Amino acid sequence: xxxxxxxxxxxxxxxxxxxxxxxxxxxxxxxxxxxxxxxxxxxxxxxxxxxxxxxxxxxxxxxxxxxxxxxxxxxxxxxxxxxxxxxxxxxxxxxxxxxxxxxxxxxxxxxxxxxxxxxxxxxxxxxxxxxxxxxxxxxxxxxxxxxxxxxxxxxxxxxxxxxxxxxxxxxxxxxxxxxxxxxxxxxxxxxxxxxxxxxxxxxxxxxxxxxxxxxxxxxxxxxxxxxxxxxxxxxxxxxxxxxxxxxxxxxxxxxxxxxxxxxxxxxxxxxxxxxxxxxxxxxxxxxxxxxxxxxxxxxxxxxxxxxxxxxxxxxxxxxxxxxxxxxxxxxxxxxxxxxxxxxxxxxxxxxxxxxxxxxxxxxxx
Amino acid sequence: xxxxxxxxxxxxxxxxxxxxxxxxxxxxxxxxxxxxxxxxxxxxxxxxxxxxxxxxxxxxxxxxxxxxxxxxxxxxxxxxxxxxxxxxxxxxxxxxxxxxxxxxxxxxxxxxxxxxxxxxxxxxxxxxxxxxxxxxxxxxxxxxxxxxxxxxxxxxxxxxxxxxxxxxxxxxxxxxxxxxxxxxxxxxxxxxxxxxxxxxxxxxxxxxxxxxxxxxxxxxxxxxxxxxxxxxxxxxxxxxxxxxxxxxxxxxxxxxxxxxxxxxxxxxxxxxxxxxxxxxxxxxxxxxxxxxxxxxxxxxxxxxxxxxxxxxxxxxxxxxxxxxxxxxxxxxxxxxxxxxxxxxxxxxxxxxxxxxxxxxxxxxxxxxxxxxxxxxxxxxx
Numbered sequence: 001x002x003x004x005x006x007x008x009x010x011x012x013x014x015x016x017x018x019x020x021x022x023x024x025x026x027x028x029x030x031x032x033x034x035x036x037x038x039x040x041x042x043x044x045x046x047x048x049x050x051x052x053x054x055x056x057x058x059x060x061x062x063x064x065x066x067x068x069x070x071x072x073x074x075x076x077x078x079x080x081x082x083x084x085x086x087x088x089x090x091x092x093x094x095x096x097x098x099x100x101x102x103x104x105x106x107x108x109x110x111x112x113x114x115x116x117x118x119x120x121x122x123x124x125x126x127x128x129x130x131x132x133x134x135x136x137x138x139x140x141x142x143x144x145x146x147x148x149x150x151x152x153x154x155x156x157x158x159x160x161x162x163x164x165x166x167x168x169x170x171x172x173x174x175x176x177x178x179x180x181x182x183x184x185x186x187x188x189x190x191x192x193x194x195x196x197x198x199x200x201x202x203x204x205x206x207x208x209x210x211x212x213x214x215x216x217x218x219x220x221x222x223x224x225x226x227x228x229x230x231x232x233x234x235x236x237x238x239x240x241x242x243x244x245x246x247x248x249x250x251x252x253x254x255x256x257x258x259x260x261x262x263x264x265x266x267x268x269x270x271x272x273x274x275x276x277x278x279x280x281x282x283x284x285x286x287x288x289x290x291x292x293x294x295x296x297x298x299x300x301x302x303x304x305x306x307x308x309x310x311x312x313x314x315x316x317x318x319x320x321x322x323x324x325x326x327x328x329x330x331x332x333x334x335x336x337x338x339x340x341x342x343x344x345x346x347x348x349x350x351x352x353x354x355x356x357x358x359x360x361x362x363x364x365x
Numbered sequence: 366x367x368x369x370x371x372x373x374x375x376x377x378x379x380x381x382x383x384x385x386x387x388x389x390x391x392x393x394x395x396x397x398x399x400x401x402x403x404x405x406x407x408x409x410x411x412x413x414x415x416x417x418x419x420x421x422x423x424x425x426x427x428x429x430x431x432x433x434x435x436x437x438x439x440x441x442x443x444x445x446x447x448x449x450x451x452x453x454x455x456x457x458x459x460x461x462x463x464x465x466x467x468x469x470x471x472x473x474x475x476x477x478x479x480x481x482x483x484x485x486x487x488x489x490x491x492x493x494x495x496x497x498x499x500x501x502x503x504x505x506x507x508x509x510x511x512x513x514x515x516x517x518x519x520x521x522x523x524x525x526x527x528x529x530x531x532x533x534x535x536x537x538x539x540x541x542x543x544x545x546x547x548x549x550x551x552x553x554x555x556x557x558x559x560x561x562x563x564x565x566x567x568x569x570x571x572x573x574x575x576x577x578x579x580x581x582x583x584x585x586x587x588x589x590x591x592x593x594x595x596x597x598x599x600x601x602x603x604x605x606x607x608x609x610x611x612x613x614x615x616x617x618x619x620x621x622x623x624x625x626x627x628x629x630x631x632x633x634x635x636x637x638x639x640x641x642x643x644x645x646x647x648x649x650x651x652x653x654x655x656x657x658x659x660x661x662x663x664x665x666x667x668x669x670x671x672x673x674x675x676x677x678x679x680x681x682x683x684x685x686x687x688x689x690x691x692x693x694x695x696x697x698x699x700x701x702x703x704x705x706x707x708x709x710x711x712x713x714x715x716x717x718x719x720x721x722x723x724x725x726x727x728x729x730x731x732x733x734x735x736x737x738x739x740x741x742x743x744x745x746x
Binding site: 024028031032034035177178179180181184190191193194195196197198199203206207209210211212292294295297298312319322325328332336 | 378381382385386389396399400402403404406473474475476477479480486487489490491492493494495498499502503506680683684685686687688690691698702703706712713716719720723724726727728
């Protein structure tokens with residue numbers, strides 16, 4: 001299993017390794033060949049032979065990718081059937097979260113607390129009002145016209161922003177000293193964690209309208225969002241519970257000694273430490289949630305994946321499934337890959353901080 | 366001794382819990398009342414009697430005989446079995462591929478490490494549903510029609526209508542077959558016990574054990590050859606005979622396997638890397654072969670790290686089997702929560718039954734994991 005110590009990347013070292021392990025060398029060379037061949041095939045298809053501008057499928061080079069299809073449909077893939085004249089509203093809704101996030105992450109920014117509170121409380125309400133309109137002189141855009149990447153972001157951000165506070169409450173209730181509250185929460189969390197998301201979405205579309213008082217209706221995206229929120233809040237609650245349990249009991253006792261009440265202790269002492277401790281886990285939940293938004297296709301919503309799938313049956317652009325799915329894949333992949341790197345960097349940073357703490361305090365917990 | 370302070374705290378706790386229960390109870394009553402009103406307004410019946418009524422629709426793939434005259438109860442069982450079949454196949458295939466990839470992730474060969482890392486990073490950062498739709502498109506579009514099906518050694522065929530496999534005919538030989546299989550199982554069991562006893566005494570396994578295990582293997586091979594295999598034959602526009610797997614089924618298993626294998630690979634890698642390097646070096650210094658090191662030194666402690674997250678992944682596969690609905694494969698959600706609910710309108714009953722199935726399955730995986738954890742924890746001492 002171990003290469004000899006001479007296996008450095010020098011000509012003599014490589015030769016020595018090759019002689020010592022002929023099979024492994026054969027495998028290595030073969031794999032290198034496969035990797036190079038694959039790379040070449042992909043570059044050839046996606047770049048060299050690709051067509052970027054064409055009116056229909058027939059105008060594309062059949063040897064390469066037909067990106068003209070994607071470029072042609074890009075506005076639809078981004079906004080769905082949102083009216084063209086009103087798309088500035090969608091732009092604001094899409095660009096606000098990254099702008100807020102950048103502001104909140106700026107070092108020594110005084111209003112961070114307000115930004116975060118605003119992001120979780122004001123943003124969903126404001127975004128919903130802006131997108132659907134019907135007041136303040138904005139024309140009404142019914143939610144069945146929302147689609148594409150816009151809908152994916154609404155569902156993803158909406159479900160996170162709604163499920164996060166819910167998850168905090170669930171995690172606190174899960175660790176409560178009151179048995180009735182604890183067992184109710186355990187039941188709630190385990191129920192949602194045991195359900196497939198497909199079934200959850202079916203249920204929210206079928207059952208929620210039955211649960212509501214007669215005459216009270218929620219639109220389809222609203223129903224799907226409710227299901228996704230409940231589902232992801234259960235997972236998020238378990239992550240946050242891990243953080244709460246990692247905060248030492250001394251912290252709560254010290255706060256109690258300072259005559260802090262329960263909520264003040266949680267808000268100022270426990271939660272900040274707990275959330276920081278499980279930040280990588282929270283980021284991983286965001287990744288999972290973002291990937292899960294594709295499931296809204298099941299209840300007939302046209303999110304990015306579904307709108308591209310629907311466009312594949314356009315008679316002018318038949319047989320371009322690969323291009324369509326590669327496009328969707330690149331968007332999801334970039335988002336998830338970047339976030340997963342953020343998550344693992346946070347983890348590495350934290351383990352470094354913990355190690356320093358241990359050195360400073362001499363504890364080996 | 367309970368002081369006045371504690372007594373007061375106890376009273377407060379009691380009142381708080383009573384309030385919580387009251388609030389939840391009120392919510393439940395409100396929801397139940399709304400549901401009853403809404404069901405009546407829509408003219409929907411309730412009760413479980415529909416399970417004995419005729420369903421009137423066909424199921425494209427079922428492990429038990431189901432036709433248009435079957436009851437909803439039978440449709441439920443057929444859908445459940447299909448879901449279990451997908452989950453079981455997905456779990457087995459994803460575990461095998463995941464372990465291979467996970468071991469390759471820590472292999473001494475840099476290109477192998479690089480390629481498997483690329484695979485894992487590519488696959489797990491894409492939504493499972495995208496994998497599924499992509500496979501569905503690939504299978505439906507790139508595979509040839511039945512006429513030009515790709516032959517796999519002349520006994521299995523792959524076309525855009527699905528995968529055709531040979532299947533044994535279990536007619537009059539069934540009894541003979543079952544007794545042969547039973548005999549092979551008994552022989553293998555005795556051989557295994559003898560092996561274990563010999564190993565725990567530090568002796569070489571007796572000749573009888575070797576003979577028995579060879580015998581059971583021989584019997585198994587004989588049974589496999591002796592079976593009346595039915596090979597799919599092209600007749601008219603489709604293959605007849607053998608086992609036909611729908612393209613939806615094939616793409617579902619492919620997507621579940623490839624996606625979850627990437628996660629299992631990472632779990633396995635973390636497990637192997639959790640074993641201290643010194644342990645491996647010490648074993649090598651004691652003169653153990655690399656196979657012995659893997660089996661005796663690395664795998665036992667690594668399993669303790671690997672099993673809990675892998676069980677989590679199995680739960681994920683069981684739940685993700687419901688994606689069959691998207692491609693139109695008749696799993697439980699598709700035939701029961703979908704078609705049956707549409708036809709009968711028994712929303713509450715059907716949702717409750719479906720939820721119960723998945724909760725029971727997840728609880729079963731959790732219990733099995735706990736049992737396993739207890740076993741490996743005992744080995745530690």
